[in-house]
Amino acid sequence: MAVGDHYSIDTSALIDWWVRFYPPTVFTGLVPRMEQLISDGRLRASREVRDELEPRNDDCFNWSKEQQDLFVDSDNAIQTVVAELMEQYFNPEKPDKGIGAADPFVIGLAAVQNPTPWVVVTGEKPGSEQNPKIPWVCRHYEPQPIRSISFLELITEEGWQLS
Secondary structure (H helix, E strand, O other), X not given: OOOOOOEEEOHHHHHHHHHHHOOOOOOOOHHHHHHHHHHOOOEEEEHHHXXXXXXXXXXXXXXXXXXXXXXXXXXXXXXXHHHHHHXXXXXXXXXXXXXXXXXXXXHXXXXXXXXXXXXXXXXXOOOOOOOOOHHHHHHXXXXXXXXXXXXXXXXHHHOOOOO
């Protein structure tokens, strides 16, 4: 909840930043700040986030693939969390409802960190029991809820002043 948190970022948050709300052509100061979070080891994304960005083949994807330390592979601990999340929150009969694709990996990356879970940064809406999106799953994660925030909340929590 303050400067110093570590973050697991979702595809939607990267797109919110780069494409939807805070494009680097307007908010030029965000790129070096994001790169500093990455180099400080405080911002990571699962490799599956990169896979979701790749088909876009846009400036956001090109920037992200240049960030050598941004993407991490899922180890056994993350894969275990992913399997549990998919079993609990994915319904193959309703693939558009609930989590899927990179979502469980984003949550898994945050969940396995010690001593406390990382903060998940996402652009997803809250969701519900009938349609559990990342923020809903994070709030209900056991053994300990995971905090999720928007990209704007990341900017605010880091104390970044944009001009």
